[in-house]
Amino acid sequence: MTAPNPEKQIPIDAGATRDQQADELFIDGLLGAMHERSSPEASARLEKFTATLAAESSPAPRIAGRRLQRFAGVAIVLVATLVSGWVIVSATANQARATLLASIQAAKNAGERRYEVRISSESTGPLPVRPEAIFDSSGSQFLLRLHAPMGRTAIVGRDLNGEWAIRREGGIERREPRRAWPKWAVADDESIFADTVEHLMEVLTTGFELKILDNELVDGRDMRRIQGTRRPDAPRGQADRVDLWIDPDTMLLERMEMDWTGRPGLRGPVGEQPKPPLGPQGRPPPPPPEGAGRSDGPPPSPPVGPPPGDSPESVRPPPHPRPPVGPPKMGIRRLVITSVAPPEWPAGWFTPEAHLDGSWGE
């Protein structure tokens, strides 16, 4: 792979808004393509692929003509070169990735969707009836409502004016809405929800070894099945295993299960959070020495102490030091995202004004 020439490309304005950056990238691509039209590179590009196509679709002996035979020879070398880059990934992994990609793309073109999120501190057994979070989306707009600790509700979203969050004290936060993201939904500085389900799926394409399993009947419908196993170099907070069920007709995600099997999961609003042991005179113990509280193993070190705040104003240092990581801890061991039929949303559903009262809203 050739590295880009940093002197030739004129970078986009790093200080511009995302919209302006997208504009710049778009125009850069268009101008590049426009000026390439008459260049030999541009036409050679497609011809090179056509050669590959010819080699893959037709046996070489059937290709008539000397030039075409030579063409086919080149094509075979090309295909061999391209294929050699792929052998590191098994056919099933390719298929799984392709299915996942198709699903991500389908999600981007899909209309209104709703997913319910249920979490459990047990690896097996029934899931709670009440969803811990509800994720609504329509085009680029989304709304994420979560039951936060202490009986509160965290509400964040994106409307046509950008991302927002409802402050715990009330009011709309548009400047730094990400700080209002519930901490339990964040693993290793990465939101386990990302901000759309398809972004979460994109994470899977890089952090997990994927394989396609046999189709499975879910509610009488035949679903494609993909299973992902966390790669050793993936962020520590990622789930150990992820299972996905994808509707082959719509290519949309129907269900996703994330398992933190065999290690303490993410801290979540489920269960009682363990209090740090008290030290002498009933005071919290001194902080652990440098390096303590960490292990080479996969368990993340979730924050302890009072539940983390859900608003920018509530961000404050924890009153207790972090205890060493060690079993047992309560936390999320299983997180299940299920697609449900979206209700008819009232106008302005994705705007913060519709959720200013901080209630679940339905």
Added chain:
Amino acid sequence: MSIRSAEENPAEFESLARRHAEMLSAYLRSLLGSSSQVDDLFQEVLVVAWRRFSDYDRMRPFDAWLRGIARFQVLENARKSGHCLACTDPHTLDLLDARYSAFSTLGSQSAFADQVDRLLTCLGALPQTMREVMELAYARGMMLKQIAAALSVEEETVKKRVQRTRSTLADCLRKQGALP
């Protein structure tokens, strides 16, 4: 849903690939910012699409499907090589994709190339200083340093001018209803 692999219908695939080749080049160029990388990725993306053609849902636009593959391939390459212009921010990539979607669907029968011609109108309406710098940067493929020397200005000035002109061109397309 009709599921056919590219092997079963190479003509259909080739026709779609040809129709969207310029869009794919432009999209890759947007993501990579370098023509040399576009060459490599262009082949990779089409070969992946060819092999996965049976996964393509014909109810969905082919160009969007192709961009999905392209985006993934670019991200994969970026992960391995550490080079990527825009892959650090998925939101920006989403916004970029939305622009390509809007642009590609402007005229259902029009080729992407025809749509690109709208840009010519916008280029023609630019002030002289902006048109000049874009000519040097894109049509003549000059480096930042060379452009600065040619125009007798600082490199930073060239950079800002190009950035501002790109935004101006986007606004021009937007006024034509070609961008969201």
